[in-house]
Amino acid sequence: MGGSLLTIKDLHIDYRARGETIRAVRGVSLELGFGETLCIVGESGSGKTTLAMAIAGALPPNATIRSGEIVLNNVNILNNREYPRKLVSLIPQEVGSSLSPFHTIEQVFLDVLTSKGVTDKGEALKIARSTLSLVGFSDINRVLKSYPHELSGGMLQRVLIALAVSRRPLILIADEPTSMIDASLKRDVVELLKNIVLTQSASMIVVTHDIALAPHLCSRIAIMYSGEIVEDGLSTEILANPMHPYTVMLLESIPRILSPRKLKAIPGLPPDPRSTLTGCSFEPRCPKAIKGLCDKIKPPLSTIESTRRVSCHLVQGKEVTLNEDPSS
Amino acid sequence: MKTPLLEAVNITVSFPLRRGLLGNVVESVKALDNVSLSVVEGEVLGIVGESGSGKTTLARCLVGLVKPDSGRVLYVGNDIFKLKGALYRRFRREVQMVFQNPYTSLNPTMKVKDIIKDVLKASGNWDARGEERVKDLLKAVGLGEDVLHKYPSELSGGQAQRVAIARALATKPKIIILDEPTSALDVSLQAQILELLSDLKRRENLTYIIISHDISVIRYISTRVVVLYKGRIVEEGPPGEIINNPKNPYTRKLVEDVLYLYEFIEKR
Numbered sequence: 001m002g003g004s005l006l007t008i009k010d011l012h013i014d015y016r017a018r019g020e021t022i023r024a025v026r027g028v029s030l031e032l033g034f035g036e037t038l039c040i041v042g043e044s045g046s047g048k049t050t051l052a053m054a055i056a057g058a059l060p061p062n063a064t065i066r067s068g069e070i071v072l073n074n075v076n077i078l079n080n081r082e083y084p085r086k087l088v089s090l091i092p093q094e095v096g097s098s099l100s101p102f103h104t105i106e107q108v109f110l111d112v113l114t115s116k117g118v119t120d121k122g123e124a125l126k127i128a129r130s131t132l133s134l135v136g137f138s139d140i141n142r143v144l145k146s147y148p149h150e151l152s153g154g155m156l157q158r159v160l161i162a163l164a165v166s167r168r169p170l171i172l173i174a175d176e177p178t179s180m181i182d183a184s185l186k187r188d189v190v191e192l193l194k195n196i197v198l199t200q201s202a203s204m205i206v207v208t209h210d211i212a213l214a215p216h217l218c219s220r221i222a223i224m225y226s227g228e229i230v231e232d233g234l235s236t237e238i239l240a241n242p243m244h245p246y247t248v249m250l251l252e253s254i255p256r257i258l259s260p261r262k263l264k265a266i267p268g269l270p271p272d273p274r275s276t277l278t279g280c281s282f283e284p285r286c287p288k289a290i291k292g293l294c295d296k297i298k299p300p301l302s303t304i305e306s307t308r309r310v311s312c313h314l315v316q317g318k319e320v321t322l323n324e325d326p327s328s
Numbered sequence: 329m330k331t332p333l334l335e336a337v338n339i340t341v342s343f344p345l346r347r348g349l350l351g352n353v354v355e356s357v358k359a360l361d362n363v364s365l366s367v368v369e370g371e372v373l374g375i376v377g378e379s380g381s382g383k384t385t386l387a388r389c390l391v392g393l394v395k396p397d398s399g400r401v402l403y404v405g406n407d408i409f410k411l412k413g414a415l416y417r418r419f420r421r422e423v424q425m426v427f428q429n430p431y432t433s434l435n436p437t438m439k440v441k442d443i444i445k446d447v448l449k450a451s452g453n454w455d456a457r458g459e460e461r462v463k464d465l466l467k468a469v470g471l472g473e474d475v476l477h478k479y480p481s482e483l484s485g486g487q488a489q490r491v492a493i494a495r496a497l498a499t500k501p502k503i504i505i506l507d508e509p510t511s512a513l514d515v516s517l518q519a520q521i522l523e524l525l526s527d528l529k530r531r532e533n534l535t536y537i538i539i540s541h542d543i544s545v546i547r548y549i550s551t552r553v554v555v556l557y558k559g560r561i562v563e564e565g566p567p568g569e570i571i572n573n574p575k576n577p578y579t580r581k582l583v584e585d586v587l588y589l590y591e592f593i594e595k596r
Contacts, residue, residue: 253519265519
């Protein structure tokens with residue numbers, strides 16, 4: 001691996017809404033290597049989509065990056081507005097509203113590819129055809145001549161994937177590619193994305209609330225909770241042996257079909273995103289929390305094994321003492 | 329055999345796709361094709377199907393929101409579309425529905441307190457103890473008095489769905505029809521709501537018909553499962569039997585796909 005493709009350091013992102021500050025991302029650091037695949041897993045409000053939008057350079061206008069760095073291909077993209085956005089392609093979540101209803105798929109491809117610098121129409125169409133065939137279309141002429149409303153939701157999603165791939169990005173970001181669809185379609189999307197990573201040798205970041213699917217899609221998982229990464233590591237290892245209490249409880253709350261057993265729900269709700277947190281963000285819901293430690297001192301995201309980082313006093317154990325200075 | 333509480337007998341529903349010059353239906357689609365099912369007291373009947381299978385239309389028929397083109401829906405033996413007077417009011421009281429999206433099924437201009445109060449009044453359960461009863465209902469679904477004066481938009485998804493369940497409970501129903509009650513929620517909240525539904529069933533002696541595209545939810549909560557595909561019932565049986573030994577090709581494919589997707593959860 002030729003070093004890191006993407007490095008994020010202590011990133012903080014706020015939203016301004018109705019005069020209040022919502023702290024969506026609170027100090028995220030992570031790395032992505034060339035050809036690596038990473039799932040950012042979290043529930044609503046965990047900050048996973050905000051993080052992905054920041055990487056894609058597609059944050060909404062009311063979001064501010066308060067501090068931190070996003071370094072892509074050795075360039076800090078936060079200080080460099082001119083840095084080519086085409087290095088990152090986003091597959092949006094909203095399939096229905098992502099394409100202009102007034103343009104055919106062919107026109108959309110030509111627009112996207114022209115902006116990327118492919119000015120020759122024949123060349124652009126060739127790229128369009130090959131990526132449409134990559135995502136599994138056989139009747140490509142019909143698709144190119146169609147308007148978005150003439151295609152089904154599943155077909156539109158494949159068109160959006162093809163559009164993202166056609167720009168030959170270094171990083172492909174998929175935002176909730178499998179939410180709100182049936183199992184068979186979900187399986188198709190999972191297999192399609194897997195295949196694309198293999199054939200295009202791109203790096204991929206998948207944002208999802210569905211931890212069960214993560215090992216199918218990505219080699220690594222980062223679990224987010226209230227704006228922070230609480231655990232990350234290899235997908236299969238995290239599913240087999242979760243370490244952070246939140247990850248453990250999240251996996252226990254998924255109903256199984258072969259060996260059903262009583263679900264253990266996580267009591268309570270995530271903390272208010274407007275609040276400033278002292279201590280561990282999961283402490284109020286954590287059955288193992290230690291009073292005077294977990295509610296006072298924020299656990300750092302520390303490396304436990306060579307491939308695993310966890311932010312929990314109980315996992316890090318011994319070396320933490322009650323008198324430790326939280327700022328050190 | 330117990331007499332069914334709620335029963336659908338050969339119901340067929342079609343929706344017009346295209347109308348001609350004179351407004352006559354030229355083309356239509358059958359959402360439900362000759363569907364029969366019944367539920368007895370104390371059961372949890374799960375209906376599983378993909379989008380477009382007709383499961384929501386079936387739910388709407390069972391509560392009387394959609395009148396089938398042919399066939400009948402019976403509540404304790406009486407055709408629900410012919411009920412009048414006290415019998416009709418009893419049906420409306422005893423059969424309740426909880427919808428998928430609590431934000432669209434709760435009135436956004438009313439506070440939680442008034443949403444529940446309205447139902448208590450309409451069902452004739454409002455008396456001197458009314459205010460207390462609102463608090464009791466919220467407590468039964470795990471909500472505190474802090475939500476009384478909130479509007480639905482100020483609640484989280486899980487809280488709003490709890491309010492929708494409290495509203496259904498306000499009429500002291502015998503049977504609740506739940507249409508995708510957890511699919512708009514995160515898994516940790518889904519587990520909370522499933523836990524709540526199981527508790528309520530025991531405490532209030534309820535019967536459920538639960539509709540979902542998610543076979544793991546159906547497997548978890550149901551005592552009997554019906555598989556709906558393209559408007560027809562293709563398989564019916566105990567949940568374990570449907571999962572471990574699916575007979576219909578569609579069910580087999582569904583179970584296979586889910587087992588593939590949840591491979592890493594199942595083998596934990």
